[in-house]
Amino acid sequence: MMNYPVVSIGIGSYNNARYLVTLLDSVQAQTYPAIELIVVDDCSTDDSAEVIENWIKQTGYPVIFVQHEKNQGVVRTFSDCTQLANGQYVSLVGSDDVLDPDLIAQTVAEFDRRGPKCGAVYADCRLIDATGQEIAPSFLRYFNPTYADSPPEGNLIVPLLRGLYLPTLTTTVRREALEAVGPHDETLFSEDLDMWLRISRSFDFAYLPAVLGAYRVHDRSAIHTNKLALNETYFRIYRKGYFEGPEEWAAARHSLADHAEHYYASQGPEAPARLWFAFQETRLPKTALFWLMARLGVKYTALRRATGR
Structure with a gap:
């Protein structure tokens, strides 16, 4: 364990109780041995908090679990995850998504290959529905086929502005990059585009050519609501x-x-x-x-x- 850099996985939880166990199990199933799991529940009105607490008791998996006393929004929730993280790398995941077992292991290996100029690594993922059935085999192709055959690397500012969508669940950021660009902008509704643009100014993005997770689309997804x-x-x-x-x-x-x-x-x-x-x-x-x-x-x-x- 001492030879592996720690990867902090932060889960932002809000009213996705029915999907939480699947996600938490996918974190526990990671083949990478040095993971710090952080879960911040944003005052869910369903039984999300109870599901998380029961999972922790049943599995014994170490979790930093924080519950907001009032709803703070997705950016504040992920900001809290980031501030609690101690790892050399940080991955932020929605509470309805699923990680493939080799996601973190392959991502850390890619960081090692790319060197310190690499501030973030992203991979592709599948799209699934509320029941777990596959909607599409490629997130990148589904949301913008322009970049699917040759996903961009390096400075992503122009591709991001022209419609490149990075799957957050398979995008991991180097801690030094997060510290260099500063905290999340909590005046925004969504945190990812602003953070990717700021990181791109000083660090390179690397594409890992693999499909390493599942992004869930359902009637409560932000893209719909x-x-x-x-x-x-x-x-x-x-x-x-x-x-x-x-x-x-x-x-x-x-x-x-x-x-x-x-x-x-x-x-x-x-x-x-x-x-x-x-x-x-x-x-x-x-x-x-x-x-x-x-x-x-x-x-x-x-x-x-x-x-x-």
Whole structure:
């Protein structure tokens, strides 16, 4: 054990009691011997806390378990996981996902091969439904096939802005990278994009060519229930203005226009203001049209039908 760097796995738990044992068992089944498990429950209203406590008693597996007295949100929950972590590497996992047994072992080996400039390693994963049935064999291909055949490495700022989605459950970060970029921004709804962008400024990302986990999609997934909040997160990231050079800014503005359109499509209450801001930044005629229609109270679906799109 003394020859293995510790990997801290932080689980952010909220109202996913039915999936927790599967995830916890997958952590216990890791072939890598030096794992620190941290679970932070964000004041779940189901029996998540009881499930976690029972699993700890039944397995005897060492766990740092923290319960929030009131709901703090996903970013604060994962921020707490990070602050509690003592490992040389940190992996943050949603409470409904599943890890393959060799995920951590292969990830640490990849860090060793890449050297200290490598700040994060990511791999692909499967998509599964609420029952565990496979939806798609590749997360990367499912969410953006543009990058599936040749996943990018190094500085990922432009790919991330152009629609590359990293599966958080198979992305592990070097502690030095986390310390260098500073804490999670707790004003955001979602923590991962902002953190990946900041890490990319100073460290390389490495792609591990393997499928090493399962990302679960169900009716309570954030991609279904929090579309407006996810769009708000990108607007806040954009306003930070930490992009450099014409290529990064072009990608950032392209993404801003997309998020403004998606916000309008999701019937966001501040759609006119978001679209106007996006138009001022991009000067795209399409965005100006969306802004005008939103001001007039025309729904996005009606506009798409009228234009035949």
